[in-house]
Amino acid sequence: MTAEIYVLGVLWLGLTLYLLLGGADFGGGVWDLLAAGPRKERQRALISEAIAPVWEANHVWLIFVLTGLLAAFPSVFADLSVALYLPFSLVLVGIVFRGAAFAFRAHGDRESAWERTWTPIFGIASLVSPFLLGASAASIASGRIRVRGGEVEAGLVSAWTSPLSLFAGLFAVAICAYLAATYLIVEAQVRGEPELARDFRTRAIGSGVAAGILAAVGLIVVRDQAPILWQGMIERGVPFVALSAIGGLGSIVAIAAGASRLARLAAAVAVGAVLWAWGAAQWPYLVVPDVTAEAAAAPEATIRVVAIGFTAGGALLAPSLLLLFRVFKTSERAAETR
Amino acid sequence: MTWVLALSNLEAGRIQMAVSLGFHIVFASLGIGLPVMLLYAEYRANRDGDAVWMALAKRWAKGFGILFAVGAVSGTVLSFSLGLFWPRLMGRWGSVIGLPFALEAFAFFIEAIFLGIYLYGWDRLSPWTHWWSGVPVAISGAASAWFVVTANAWMHTPVGYVLEGDRLVEVDPIGAMLNPSTPVMTTHMLLAAYMATGLSVASIYAFSLLRGRRDTYRWRGLAVGLVLGLVLAPIQVVVGDWAARHVAEHQPVKLAALEGQWETQARAPLRIGGIPIPSREETVFAIEIPGGLSWLAYGDTNAVVEGLDEVPPADRPNIVLVHLSFQVMVAIGFGLLALGIWAGVARWRRKRLPDGRWFLRAVLLAGPAAFVAIEAGWIVTEVGRQPWIVQDVMRTADAVTTRPGIVWHLVGTIVVYILLGVASAWLLLRLARKPQGTVEP
Numbered sequence: 001m002t003a004e005i006y007v008l009g010v011l012w013l014g015l016t017l018y019l020l021l022g023g024a025d026f027g028g029g030v031w032d033l034l035a036a037g038p039r040k041e042r043q044r045a046l047i048s049e050a051i052a053p054v055w056e057a058n059h060v061w062l063i064f065v066l067t068g069l070l071a072a073f074p075s076v077f078a079d080l081s082v083a084l085y086l087p088f089s090l091v092l093v094g095i096v097f098r099g100a101a102f103a104f105r106a107h108g109d110r111e112s113a114w115e116r117t118w119t120p121i122f123g124i125a126s127l128v129s130p131f132l133l134g135a136s137a138a139s140i141a142s143g144r145i146r147v148r149g150g151e152v153e154a155g156l157v158s159a160w161t162s163p164l165s166l167f168a169g170l171f172a173v174a175i176c177a178y179l180a181a182t183y184l185i186v187e188a189q190v191r192g193e194p195e196l197a198r199d200f201r202t203r204a205i206g207s208g209v210a211a212g213i214l215a216a217v218g219l220i221v222v223r224d225q226a227p228i229l230w231q232g233m234i235e236r237g238v239p240f241v242a243l244s245a246i247g248g249l250g251s252i253v254a255i256a257a258g259a260s261r262l263a264r265l266a267a268a269v270a271v272g273a274v275l276w277a278w279g280a281a282q283w284p285y286l287v288v289p290d291v292t293a294e295a296a297a298a299p300e301a302t303i304r305v306v307a308i309g310f311t312a313g314g315a316l317l318a319p320s321l322l323l324l325f326r327v328f329k330t331s332e333r334a335a336e337t338r
Numbered sequence: 339m340t341w342v343l344a345l346s347n348l349e350a351g352r353i354q355m356a357v358s359l360g361f362h363i364v365f366a367s368l369g370i371g372l373p374v375m376l377l378y379a380e381y382r383a384n385r386d387g388d389a390v391w392m393a394l395a396k397r398w399a400k401g402f403g404i405l406f407a408v409g410a411v412s413g414t415v416l417s418f419s420l421g422l423f424w425p426r427l428m429g430r431w432g433s434v435i436g437l438p439f440a441l442e443a444f445a446f447f448i449e450a451i452f453l454g455i456y457l458y459g460w461d462r463l464s465p466w467t468h469w470w471s472g473v474p475v476a477i478s479g480a481a482s483a484w485f486v487v488t489a490n491a492w493m494h495t496p497v498g499y500v501l502e503g504d505r506l507v508e509v510d511p512i513g514a515m516l517n518p519s520t521p522v523m524t525t526h527m528l529l530a531a532y533m534a535t536g537l538s539v540a541s542i543y544a545f546s547l548l549r550g551r552r553d554t555y556r557w558r559g560l561a562v563g564l565v566l567g568l569v570l571a572p573i574q575v576v577v578g579d580w581a582a583r584h585v586a587e588h589q590p591v592k593l594a595a596l597e598g599q600w601e602t603q604a605r606a607p608l609r610i611g612g613i614p615i616p617s618r619e620e621t622v623f624a625i626e627i628p629g630g631l632s633w634l635a636y637g638d639t640n641a642v643v644e645g646l647d648e649v650p651p652a653d654r655p656n657i658v659l660v661h662l663s664f665q666v667m668v669a670i671g672f673g674l675l676a677l678g679i680w681a682g683v684a685r686w687r688r689k690r691l692p693d694g695r696w697f698l699r700a701v702l703l704a705g706p707a708a709f710v711a712i713e714a715g716w717i718v719t720e721v722g723r724q725p726w727i728v729q730d731v732m733r734t735a736d737a738v739t740t741r742p743g744i745v746w747h748l749v750g751t752i753v754v755y756i757l758l759g760v761a762s763a764w765l766l767l768r769l770a771r772k773p774q775g776t777v778e779p
Contacts, residue, residue, distance in 0.1 A: 057450040062414065063414060066443075067439040071437050074431070081428070082740065085739065089750075093750070096754060096758070099410060099411035103403065103404055106403075320447070327462055
């Protein structure tokens with residue numbers, strides 16, 4: 001059982017990093033779509049520049065979670081693929097268009113018809129994908145997917161269109177946008193663009209407040225619609241909820257005070273804690289209320305090998321990632337190339 | 339299009355998987371081969387301080403950026419597709435063959451990370467540090483392919499588990515990963531990827547050389563691609579023979595399908611070309627070499643080769659498709675071998691590659707042909723295993739999802755992939771047409 005918990009913990013960490021990194025890339029796409037004002041094109045350029053070197057790597061966290069789930073909890077991978085067939089298919093459309101549009105746009109001419117075609121596609125795909133992923137998460141957590149006698153029962157559409165799912169979808173978009181805006185303040189400052197930093201400061205506070213309100217109302221919807229999740233939230237989720245609230249408020253205070261790096265950290269803590277609050281609340285279920293982690297886990301031998309694989313892979317991965325972020329996200333280096 | 343909408347879930351799921359894999363394999367193969375070529379060009383540029391080599395490296399890097407982006411998203415489609423279309427394969431066997439997929443994620447990670455550093459780090463890193471940042475891209479690209487192909491190999495020769503009735507009681511994921519088909523299939527695929535990449539790049543330069551733009555830049559581009567592609571051609575023929583003997587040993591029905599061998603017989607002939615006629619259970623119009631198949635499969639011209647008649651028709655794959663695809667793959671393989679001999683003899687006698695128009699025309703064809711061979715090879719592998727998704731263990735029909743309307747997913751995929759294929763081809767051609775030295779990272 002300990003190896004299972006380790007593997008699940010690593011997968012959840014992977015999901016957290018997908019949200020904090022890949023989610024911010026989605027958020028960047030949302031701000032690209034909503035780019036406005038006199039500095040519209042400069043906002044878009046900043047977003048592209050910040051995302052370009054890291055987005056391929058950020059995107060791999062999703063593959064990591066997916067394939068890890070397949071190896072360690074194969075029945076959950078299969079059940080969710082059946083239950084969430086439609087939203088997952090649509091997420092794929094979003095991911096394909098977002099990734100392709102971003103690369104295509106970057107390699108075309110500035111201000112060409114080509115660029116004008118792919119820009120809104122990039123933005124809309126960045127909006128749709130996190131919405132659907134949020135809606136799917138709520139579906140898993142709120143008992144909309146039943147697994148009885150190995151058979152999945154879930155409406156093709158109704159499984160992920162409950163009020164809680166729609167709410168979670170909006171919330172996911174809001175937190176992605178909030179993360180992106182906070183990160184982009186730092187990116188703008190590093191590049192010596194105080195006006196852009198101000199643009200994203202406004203956006204960060206706006207989306208942060210929106211996400212906070214959605215979170216507070218969301219808890220009420222959870223209590224109303226997902227009793228098992230709510231019970232878990234009270235029993236185990238409270239510290240994470242508190243951490244998220246402190247992080248969220250702290251980030252807004254830090255943005256207002258001009259401490260943008262601190263704000264970035266606080267925002268990441270706030271958003272990451274949401275995921276861990278959800279995980280803690282849902283434990284021990286992987287799919288509420290029929291599938292527990294223990295029942296769904298692959299045989300001991302597989303879990304052990306996967307655990308070793310994760311550890312060895314992580315030992316390769318961690319320094320590589322640090323190097324990537326050191327090369328592209330360190331202020332001194334970026335400043336040098338100015 | 340109406341026939342498409344009439345497809346059953348199983349048919350639609352199979353075509354869907356074929357389309358997604360067939361699309362992804364092109365980008366994946368280029369992702370394996372291009373880093374090697376990039377490293378060579380940048381090595382020469384750094385060592386000799388040569389601007390032409392540097393121009394080649396930068397141009398290829400730019401193209402690689404586009405190809406990798408499309409490869410990454412089409413790969414994501416596949417990792418979801420395993421569950422979306424074949425949930426019962428994954429639910430049942432995920433604990434046996436999930437491991438290589440999980441490890442592949444790490445390889446993909448390393449590839450994506452260092453690709454980011456490589457593509458965007460030209461100005462931030464010293465020339466040799468930059469060169470070294472490309473090395474993990476080349477290694478992890480090949481490693482990704484290796485891991486994924488092991489999972490596919492397992493579907494042909496499933497090992498590493500013990501069933502008690504319907505329950506998995508013992509699992510050995512490492513043993514499953516290192517199943518009997520792994521060595522030959524991974525080798526065959528990796529060689530094919532390097533060959534197809536090299537020849538495609540050579541093909542592009544052959545096109546502009548034929549149009550009269552004869553300069554060092556284009557000749558070097560052509561030479562690097564050609565050497566990578568053609569040096570491996572004879573090795574690939576030997577590996578192909580190994581693959582056929584392996585299939586003879588482990589999947590006799592598949593061998594019979596790819597050779598168009600309907601009856602079990604001693605001294606079975608090797609058929610070159612020919613069309614299998616299922617209604618008459620015979621293969622017509624083939625050039626037959628007596629005892630050839632017996633000799634190739636078992637090293638003895640009198641050996642007995644099992645025919646399709648060993649199993650009922652319901653347990654046979656689509657023989658026409660498998661046999662014809664196999665013939666196409668083998669013909670292209672030997673064609674590339676011949677091109678390699680042509681180039682090799684000229685290089686040996688005149689100390690340089692041939693530069694005549696007929697040679698350039700042959701090179702122009704070789705790139706697309708190599709990809710046709712890869713696609714044909716996967717049709718042989720996958721269709722040849724039918725009706726099984728896991729050879730002799732699980733039928734494809736028992737693995738497909740219960741969700742209705744896969745056909746719509748298929749239609750959507752085809753539309754989206756045509757769009758992406760056209761858009762990336764347009765961008766790449768535009769990139770190739772830009773004057774030399776104008777491509778900046």
